[in-house]
Amino acid sequence: MATTKTETAAPLEFCYQYAAKFICTANIPGTSQTTSSFLPGSYQTAINIHNPYEKEVKLRLKIALAGGFNTKWITETLKGDQVIKIDCADARPKFDLQVIHGFEGFLVIESALSIDVTAVYTAGKGEVASIDVEQINERKLD
Incomplete structure (x- = not known):
């Protein structure tokens, strides 16, 4: 299992960066969760x-949100051939996000080595209507 901690010391040497669009929200017209950004x-x-x-490879990660808010960097250590997943349910506690309805921004990942990063985006009104990888x-x- 990957280990996680909040980074407090000077950052390690990271040579590669990945910025993945990260969307965790809903648009429900007629409620407080209405936005013009999404259908x-x-x-x-x-x-x-x-x-x-x-x-092993060491990573550091943060979420950058619109309006200039960034979470603190956290570090992860991945063992050889290991995969981790960060989804909407994981992101709030992992990055200590204090949001009410949802958020939109980028998951920024930095690594000492070139790694594989894949994003899976889903959208729908209940059941999945679309998926993009x-x-x-x-x-x-x-």
Whole structure:
């Protein structure tokens, strides 16, 4: 199982960054959960992170929200060939998000090694009406 902790020391050397769109909200017209950003329905994201190596890899993660709010960085250690998933249910406690109806932003992942990051986006009015799976491109940090 992956280990998680909030980062308090100086960051490790991270060479790669991934920014995956992260949407966990609903638009329910006629309620306090109405937004003009999305069509009526429920929107969910799940991010899968895979360490393709035999050795451990250290990651750090945060959520960047619109309006300039970013969560604190947390660290994860993935064992060789291990996968973790971060979805809407995981994100609130893991990143200490204090939101009422939902949120939209980016899950930012930094890694010392090139890893596999895949996003799964679902939308619907109850049962899934659409699903999209996207490989997230890496950015080399200087």
